[in-house]
Amino acid sequence: MKTKLQAARAARGWSQADLMDALEDAAVRLGIQLPSRSSLKAQVSMFENGRRPPGSDYQTLFCEAYQATRVELGLSLDAAPSQLDTLPSLPAPRAASMQASPEVIGYLKAVFMEHVQAEPVVGPRFLVPAVQSQMPLIEQVCKGARGPLRDEAVRVGARYSELLGWLHQDSGDSQSAMLWTNRALDYASELEDPALSAYVFQRRSNIAAEAGQAGYAVGLANAALRQARGLPQDVRAVALRARAYADALLGQSDESTRALDEARVLADQGPVGEGLAPYCSVAYIDMEAAACALHLGQPEQAVATLEASLTEWPAEQQRDRGLCLARLATAYAQLEDVEGAYNAASQAAAIAEATGSARILGELLRLQPFLAPWRKLVEIAELNRLLGSMKGS
Known part of the structure; x- marks a missing residue:
């Protein structure tokens, strides 16, 4: 016999993955910190099978995700304070009251660097939800930022959006990848930063090339290299790499080789670990x-x-x-x-x-x-x- 939680999911035609996506979105809105995806899957299975009753935090999330009451979901009204164990729930901030400050921007920069350091090792599976969860805060900070803090806030928005685009690309979702990379270009355009804009253009070229749009990819790489001599070495190198790859897809061997030779020289000169493309x-x-x-x-x-x-x-x-x-x-x-x-x-x-x-x-x-x-x-x-x-x- 199905539990009411199982019936609620079945009635909406959701897979367990769909439910976990909805719970993670609800957690962002409500300021509740969830465990890893694998741990969440185990918890959801136990709740749905009736092997463990959801605690108060999970009850709140189920009600938010399903837009239903506790009674409708068959949840106990006298649940334990929390089943999230050592993960504390945070009071949900009022989005409209979030103001840009050096402390908030410093926090976002620090978290971004942690994501960047983790990404080559753990890949997109665990990082997409983590990075995605920061975007509502970033949008609110950018919305309210004024004066000297605005450029910093917008730059943070550009870097997070570009990273999220890359994570979606590595996950095989080219549509979401281009959407977030375009968002990064919007932020970069406000800053009038040629290096950042060029970097995002070459990322768009990469996405287009992997999606089989070689001609479009060449144009985007050329846009990245429009002011080539004024670009940092690492940005110029990855933009040349993007053009070389698109040229190769078009069968243009000589053009591809020339771009790669120039990129290799630039990569050899530039220190790894600094700039927009430390991996280059x-x-x-x-x-x-x-x-x-x-x-x-x-x-x-x-x-x-x-x-x-x-x-x-x-x-x-x-x-x-x-x-x-x-x-x-x-x-x-x-x-x-x-x-x-x-x-x-x-x-x-x-x-x-x-x-x-x-x-x-x-x-x-x-x-x-x-x-x-x-x-x-x-x-x-x-x-x-x-x-x-x-x-x-």
């Missing part, structure tokens, strides 16, 4: 050069570049290492090196599972046709089963 190392440019080589039908060049790049790959850039391995697997497969392809793909698949990176999974799925002649081998069949389960999850 020579190893990063080499990985992207290999991706271009694959699109241009040059697997030998891709293998040489990726093998050398992996020896220098920073440990903290785990997600990009997975993408590098996935591309290496494709290059090996094109050269009929089945063992090399399997070994690289297995490592990449483990990183894709851990981080939730749709970009790594997408690269691995593109690998499968190249391994089709060997699909009956035990190792390849096992790899295909794993990729199939990851695609369906």
Whole structure:
């Protein structure tokens, strides 16, 4: 027999993931801090199956998510104070009363840096909800900011929006990725900051290229490079990388090679860890050069570049290492090196599972046709089963 909580979800046609999205949105509105997504899933299952009664905080969230009363949801009116254990609930602030201040902006900057440091390791699965939850506060701060604080608030809005766009892109949601990246460009336009605008334009180029819109991607990369000589080295390097990738998709080998050569020189000169693109190392440019080589039908060049790049790959850039391995697997497969392809793909698949990176999974799925002649081998069949389960999850 269904509990009333199960019936409420079924009546709305929601999956458990839909319910968790609604609970997380409600938590943002009400100022209640939730546990991790995996912990929340376990809690929801227990509540719906009647194995544990929801505490007062969860009752509040269920009522908000379903827009229903406690009685309608079959919830106890004398619930314990909280089932969120060590996670304290916070009083919901009045959105209209939130004012910009150095303290609030300092807090947002500090949290942003934590997100940036965590992102290459944990990937988008756990960070999208965390970054998304900051956006209502940022919007209110920008709305009320005046005087010298406005530029700081708007810059924070641009950086968070761009990061959220990237996280959606890595999750495989190009529509949301472009939406938030366009929002970042709106913020950057107010600041009249050429470097920030150029950086966001090249991010838009990346999204368009991965969505198969190569001609549009070239135009966006050119927009990023409109004032190339006045740009910081890291921004100019990633913008050149964006144009090189779009050129490769269009089969323009010479133009792609020239852009990559210039990007590599700039990456070698600029210190990693500063600026808008601290990830832009020579190893990063080499990985992207290999991706271009694959699109241009040059697997030998891709293998040489990726093998050398992996020896220098920073440990903290785990997600990009997975993408590098996935591309290496494709290059090996094109050269009929089945063992090399399997070994690289297995490592990449483990990183894709851990981080939730749709970009790594997408690269691995593109690998499968190249391994089709060997699909009956035990190792390849096992790899295909794993990729199939990851695609369906």
